[in-house]
Structures are given as C-alpha cells and as structure tokens.
Amino acid sequence: MQIKDCATLLNLDQPTxxxxxxxxxxVTSLTPDTRQVQPGGCFVAIKGQHFDGHAxxxxxxxxxxxFVVVGHPVAASGAVIVQVPDPNxxxxxxxxxxxGDPSAKLKLFGVTGTNGKTTVTHLIQQILNAAATDxxxxxxxxxxxxxxxxxxxxxTPDAYWNQVYLSEMEQAGKxxxxxxxxxxxxxxxxxRGIDFDTAVFTNLTEDHLDYHKTFADYFEAKALLFEQLGNTYHHGQKVKTAVINIDDPYGRKLVQRTTANVLTYGTKGRGDLQATDIRVGADGTHFSLTIAGRxxxxxxxxxxKFNIYNALAAFGATYVxxxxxxxxxxALAKVTGVRGRFEIxxxxxxxxVIVDYAHTPDGLENVLQTIASFAQRRVFCVVGCGGDREAAKRPAMATIACQLADEPIFTADNPHTEDPDAIIDQMVDGLDPATYTRLRDRKQAIVYALSQAKAxxxxxxxxxxxxxxxxxxTQKQHFxxxxxxxxxYAAKAASAVSKTRSVNYFSKNA
Structure with missing residues (x-):
C-alpha cells in the first residue's frame, strides 16, 4: 500500500x-505501538489511559x-505526518x-450482553466445528x-489487533x-471495520457503570452493534441477522434498533425460538426447543436456566x-463446560466445588439459584467485589449471597487501590453480622469454606x-x-499421609 492510498482512506483536509x-x-507495515515500528511503516498515534503515542x-x-497519523499537531519531522479528527x-x-478486509471473507458472529458472552461464543464455535465450518x-x-x-x-481487542487476528484466521483456513x-x-x-454477519444479544443487567456512568449509556453502547448491522442492502452483500433475547426488556428495545433480519428467543412463551418443559437433574438440563413449528x-x-438462554442464543446464531x-x-449435548463458567x-x-465468573448481582443470583435446584445440604458462597469501580452493586451482591447461600463468606476480589476491608464494609452495610463470615484474604476465605464443608x-x-x-x-499477583x-486438597492429603506414617512409626516402637 502506498502513502497516496492511505491518504485516500482518511478524512484529511483538501490541501493535505x-x-x-x-x-x-x-508503506510496508502498520502499528499503533512504537515498539513494533519498522522501516517503511505507518505509525498511528493513539492516546490511551496510560500511554500517549503523540509523545x-x-x-x-x-x-x-x-507515514504518521496524529490527532493533534506534534513537534516532529522526517516523515509524512497527517492530522485526523479521530486516530482510532x-x-x-x-x-x-x-x-485485506478479512472479516468480509469470514462468517462473523458478534455476541454482546452483560452475562453469557463467553459461553455463547464457545457454543457457537463448537456447533460450527461440528458442522464442518472451522x-x-x-x-x-x-x-x-x-x-x-x-x-x-x-x-474485545482494539481495532488493529482485531484485524491482525482475523487475518491470521483467514490465512489458517478458518x-x-x-x-x-x-x-x-x-x-x-x-x-469498527468488522463485517459482522450475525449479532447476538444475551441480556442486560448492571455492570461497567464505572465506565458508562449511567445504565442508559450502557445500553446505548450495546445497541451500537445492532444499529451498525445491515444498514445497507447492496446486491451480493452477506445477509445480516440479529439474534435477540426477547425475554429481556432491553432485548425488546433492540428489535427496533436494527435494520437487519431478527430472530428472537426466550423461555416465556414468546419468540421465534422457544424453550419449554425445562427440567434440571443430576445429569444436566433438559428442555423442549421449538423453531419454525417443529x-x-x-x-x-x-x-x-441461564445456560438454556446461552444454548438458545447459540442455536439461533447458527440456525440462521x-x-x-x-x-x-x-453439538450442544457434547459441551461439558467453559473454563471459569460454572466449572466443577x-x-x-x-x-x-464450583468456580464461576459471576461478578454481577444478576450473575450471582443465577448461579446460586441453579445450585439450589440440586444442592442436598449446605451451600457456601465465597464472593467479593472489585475495587476502584461500581461501588453501588456491592450491597446487592452481599444481600443475594445471604439470601441464597447458607454460609456466605465475603472476601477480596481484585481490590486494586481500595482497602479490601472498606469494600467488604460497603457490601455488608445493613446486614446482620451473624449471617455471614468475612475474611479479607481470599486464600483464607477459600480454605475456610473448604475446611467447613462436609459431604x-x-x-x-x-x-x-x-x-x-x-x-x-497496582500490582498484579498470580492467584x-x-x-x-x-x-x-493436596495439602490435606499430604497431612493425612504424614499422620499415618507418624502413627505407624510409634506403633512399631511402642
């Protein structure tokens, strides 16, 4: 690609x-990272949270x-430097x-929503692979x-890396x-620039309000995926479809926010794709799925039940x-789980013992309700809230744990620069101290729960x-x-072996 081609793409002023x-x-390479600049390359200066490429x-x-792209004037020389309104x-x-516009050559499935994104994308991948679509x-x-x-x-990676990854997939034959x-x-x-064929909406509950500030802004951000889907109908263009959870009130709003074809799903008697006769047993989850009258x-x-919604979303996305x-x-029947999502x-x-990513009130409630459907005795719940963000959801998380678990244990969860005890104080505000245990050290909290749990x-x-x-x-520590x-359990087993050896030694020398 030549500099003149780059100039044609960008929103430059007429003289430039x-x-x-x-x-x-x-122009032989492209990067927003000064460490990756090569001779003959294009560098795009991006202002991030911790690093400003303009400097x-x-x-x-x-x-x-x-060739250098900037968002404001810089004191530099020795290359063609152009200024644009938005370097991103x-x-x-x-x-x-x-x-080479790799997304135009691939079937692209975009999944958004508060909960379920990871599971739905893995289910879609499993289904497509089973159908010989790599x-x-x-x-x-x-x-x-x-x-x-x-x-x-x-x-979601940045725009540059998304194109890198999609290009690698295309070259690998995906x-x-x-x-x-x-x-x-x-x-x-x-x-930006990704040619999605199918957009999936899972649900919307409180999350990321430290960034978006209001729930309305949070919804508007999600809506962008659907508003940008299928806004043109040129001959030969790939058909676009929005797959939307119609049981969620924000899903019903999204139906009106896209010009693409829409397939809805739900479990409450409405939707193009429905799940009924739901049963949860020791061997998993059973239900009847209805689509197109069959x-x-x-x-x-x-x-x-949250995984029924996930399965419906993946079904709809691949069915279309x-x-x-x-x-x-x-394919759905063969999936045993996704790492960190209701992982036994x-x-x-x-x-x-179940490890789950549930970090929102809705997510925690869903997981604990699922556990309640099969638990035979007590339910312990080790949970905390992240620091430097979304303090408003902390009391709700603790209240749900106290309502749905027999033994809630509140602890640290990425406290960042906040005091873990201050976070827990906000979580338990108004709750009876007799109804929960607090251990700020997460390892101690996990050990306590496991040591107290019985068959x-x-x-x-x-x-x-x-x-x-x-x-x-500001330190990221392995955990x-x-x-x-x-x-x-390894330490417990080693301790048991040590005690057995000690008993045998003394019995032999009695």
Whole structure:
C-alpha cells in the first residue's frame, strides 16, 4: 500500500489530500505501538489511559516510519505526518485495508450482553466445528484460530489487533469467527471495520457503570452493534441477522434498533425460538426447543436456566446460517463446560466445588439459584467485589449471597487501590453480622469454606472464574481459584499421609 492510498482512506483536509495524492512511497507495515515500528511503516498515534503515542512520534520516525497519523499537531519531522479528527477511526480504516478486509471473507458472529458472552461464543464455535465450518474465537479467555493462540488482554481487542487476528484466521483456513463484543469495546470503536454477519444479544443487567456512568449509556453502547448491522442492502452483500433475547426488556428495545433480519428467543412463551418443559437433574438440563413449528428434545450437560438462554442464543446464531437443528442439538449435548463458567472442580471428597465468573448481582443470583435446584445440604458462597469501580452493586451482591447461600463468606476480589476491608464494609452495610463470615484474604476465605464443608455440601467460589490473578494496589499477583482448591486438597492429603506414617512409626516402637 502506498502513502497516496492511505491518504485516500482518511478524512484529511483538501490541501493535505492533494499534496499526497501522487506520493507513491510504499508503506510496508502498520502499528499503533512504537515498539513494533519498522522501516517503511505507518505509525498511528493513539492516546490511551496510560500511554500517549503523540509523545513518541519522533521515536517512531527514528525507527523508520514514513507515514504518521496524529490527532493533534506534534513537534516532529522526517516523515509524512497527517492530522485526523479521530486516530482510532483512522487506525481501524487503515487496518482493514492493510490486512485485506478479512472479516468480509469470514462468517462473523458478534455476541454482546452483560452475562453469557463467553459461553455463547464457545457454543457457537463448537456447533460450527461440528458442522464442518472451522471457527476461530476472540474473547475473554483467549484468541484462537490462527497459527497460535494469543492471550486475551481485553474481552474485545482494539481495532488493529482485531484485524491482525482475523487475518491470521483467514490465512489458517478458518471459515468463521465467534467474537465477544463488550460495551466498552463498542463505545471505543474497537470493532469498527468488522463485517459482522450475525449479532447476538444475551441480556442486560448492571455492570461497567464505572465506565458508562449511567445504565442508559450502557445500553446505548450495546445497541451500537445492532444499529451498525445491515444498514445497507447492496446486491451480493452477506445477509445480516440479529439474534435477540426477547425475554429481556432491553432485548425488546433492540428489535427496533436494527435494520437487519431478527430472530428472537426466550423461555416465556414468546419468540421465534422457544424453550419449554425445562427440567434440571443430576445429569444436566433438559428442555423442549421449538423453531419454525417443529419441536426437538434437548439435553445439556451444562447446568442452569441461564445456560438454556446461552444454548438458545447459540442455536439461533447458527440456525440462521443453515445448520440443521439436529446437528446443532448434538453439538450442544457434547459441551461439558467453559473454563471459569460454572466449572466443577474435581475433589477427593463428596463436596461439590464450583468456580464461576459471576461478578454481577444478576450473575450471582443465577448461579446460586441453579445450585439450589440440586444442592442436598449446605451451600457456601465465597464472593467479593472489585475495587476502584461500581461501588453501588456491592450491597446487592452481599444481600443475594445471604439470601441464597447458607454460609456466605465475603472476601477480596481484585481490590486494586481500595482497602479490601472498606469494600467488604460497603457490601455488608445493613446486614446482620451473624449471617455471614468475612475474611479479607481470599486464600483464607477459600480454605475456610473448604475446611467447613462436609459431604454433599456445595462450595461456590464466585467472581474471578478464569482469572489467574489478583490486582492488589497496582500490582498484579498470580492467584487462581481452581489452583487454590487443588492446593487445599493436596495439602490435606499430604497431612493425612504424614499422620499415618507418624502413627505407624510409634506403633512399631511402642
């Protein structure tokens, strides 16, 4: 790509555009990261929360950048420097062109909502793979489908990296990609330039209000995915479909916010796709699925009504692409779970230990209600709230734990720069101290719950799920809830062996 091609893409003023229209200098690479600038490259200066690329333009030029995009004037020379109204948008436009518009060649599934995004994208991937449509994935747990997996830094990567990952998938022979689309990612334009075929809405409950400030703004961010879907009807363009949870009041609003085809789903007697006759048993979840006047029995190994909604969302998203219902249902039946989402951790005792990402009032309530449907004895719930964000939801989290668990235990969960005790104080404000236990150290809280649990009890460790760290102050420290459970039982087994050896030693020498 040449500088003149870059200039044509961007919203430049007329004199600048005319000056560059004949510049045939080759642009051989593109990046917003000064560490990745190469000779002949284009550098786009992005102002982030902790780093402003504008302060490093001369550094990028020194490394060989021949074309630089900025959002305001900078004191630098030695390359073509152009100013645009929005460098983030410019980066998206350039990335799409530079990497060959890979999303136009893939089936793209975008999933948004407060809860369920990770599970739904994994279900879509499993269904498509079962139907011989090789599918990559971009989301909270990882980016897979290219030559090698990438760690996920954000639920939704930025516009540049999205094009990198999609290009890798295309080159690796993938035919589709299922992608988690966060509200923050939408509001920051991270999915600009992605040609989604299907947009899925799971639900909307309180979350991320530290960023969006109001619930209305949170909804408007989610709505962007549907408003930007299928706004043109050019001949030959891929058909666009919105798959929407009609039981959610915000889902019903979204139906009016898209020009795409709409398929709705629910469990309350309305929707194009419905689940009825729901039964939860020891072997999983059973229900009847109705679509286009036909009824199918469904069995999920996944537990809980929230997973019925997740399954309906994935069913709808793949059904509209022509995959047969029986193929979808067989694929759903084989899914045993997603890491950190109602993940049952094997133990040597008759205690059921579950690690789940539930970090919102609605998510915690759903998980505890599911546990209540099969619990035989006491339910322990280890839960905390993150620091430096969303203090308003803290009392609701604690109240739900006290209402639905027999033994709620409040602890730390990524306190960041806040005092964990201050966070817990806000959680338990107004609650009877006799109804809960508080242990600010998360490891101690987990050990306490496991040590108190007896046969047929259930221990839920909520809030972190797949995360393998704790953020304390400004330091990220390794911490994995599943590893803590495994370490507890390993230490307990080692202690038992040590005691047995001690008894045998004294008995021999009595």
């Amino acid at each position: 555009r005319q000056r560059l229209v004949a510049d045939q200098t080759e 490093h333009v001369q550094e990028a030029i020194a490394k060989g950048a021949v 948008q410019a980066l998206a436009q350039l990335s799409v062109r530079f990497f 599918c990559g994935l971009i989301g909270t747990l990882a980016v897979t489908g290219g030559k090698q997996p990438h760690a996920a830094l954000n639920t 035919q589709a990609c299922a992608m988690e689309v966060s509200s923050i990612g939408l509001s920051q334009g991270r999915v 009824r199918y029995p469904v069995h999920l190994q996944l537990m809980g 692409h022509g995959i047969a219902p029986k193929t979808i249902i067989r 951790v094997p133990t040597p005792e008759q205690v059921t 047929k009890d259930v221990v839920l460790i909520a809030g972190k799920g797949h995360e393998d760290y704790q953020v304390i102050g 994995d809830d599943v590893e803590q459970v495994q370490a507890y």
